[in-house]
């Protein structure tokens with residue numbers, strides 16, 4: 001049983017902690033969070049050991065980075081870059097109720113929460129967050145740092161590009177693409193391709209605004225175009 005630390009102590013990190021405890025495959029050492037007020041406390045009974053840079057003093061621990069929210073969904077990529085850990089330090093966390101087909105593949109640092117399903121030949125990149133009850137169907141590709149929030153359903157052959165964020169309950173028509181770092185509003189129906197770097201909402205989904213979150217602008221080397 002390997003030791004695991006969860007970077008972050010907010011909602012997604014706490015949900016991941018519960019998934020780790022339910023899976024029982026890793027020894028959960030605790031959370032790391034840059035909020036000093038949390039250091040030495042517990043969240044949901046799990047200790048907050050210190051700041052994120054403590055990963056460098058725990059060389060035997062494996063790591064998942066569980067930060068980000070609808071207003072700052074680039075937080076994971078920033079932390080991955082800042083920490084600069086080798087890929088083999090990253091664990092994948094899969095809740096025991098998730099159904100992952102043998103033909104599907106999950107990248108390092110990705111987290112799958114309860115009751116999600118990967119039906120056939122689904123590919124998830126690194127540091128992808130998949131919230132409860134997400135359904136990914138045949139041949140879907142979800143690139144690094146993407147976030148699929150609870151209840152999202154992807155038709156077959158959908159591509160969610162790098163860093164994109166798909167809001168709760170959104171439905172994506174088969175064969176469509178969500179561009180890099182774009183955001184789909186909760187409850188939206190996506191019927192065609194979404195360009196990179198835009199926020200789309202509604203049914204059918206229409207453009208709302210540019211994905212201009214300050215956090216995205218901080219991505220010095222990130223391009224919103226195809227990668």
Ligand SMILES: CC(C)(COP(=O)(O)OP(=O)(O)OC[C@H]1O[C@@H](n2cnc3c(N)ncnc32)[C@H](O)[C@@H]1OP(=O)(O)O)[C@@H](O)C(=O)NCCC(=O)NCCS
Nearest residue numbers: 070149150166167168183184185186187188199201202208
């Ligand atoms: C899409 C989103 C990011 C837009 O946020 P925002 O830029 O703050 O937008 P606002 O709330 O100011 O709304 C702007 C307009 O878009 C509409 N709108 C916002 N979200 C919408 C949605 N999901 N579906 C349809 N319309 C939406 C609003 O009604 C408003 O319309 P109006 O100008 O005609 O009044 C946000 O609403 C959203 O859906 N976030 C994802 C939430 C989520 O899935 N959370 C789960 C994990 S915590």
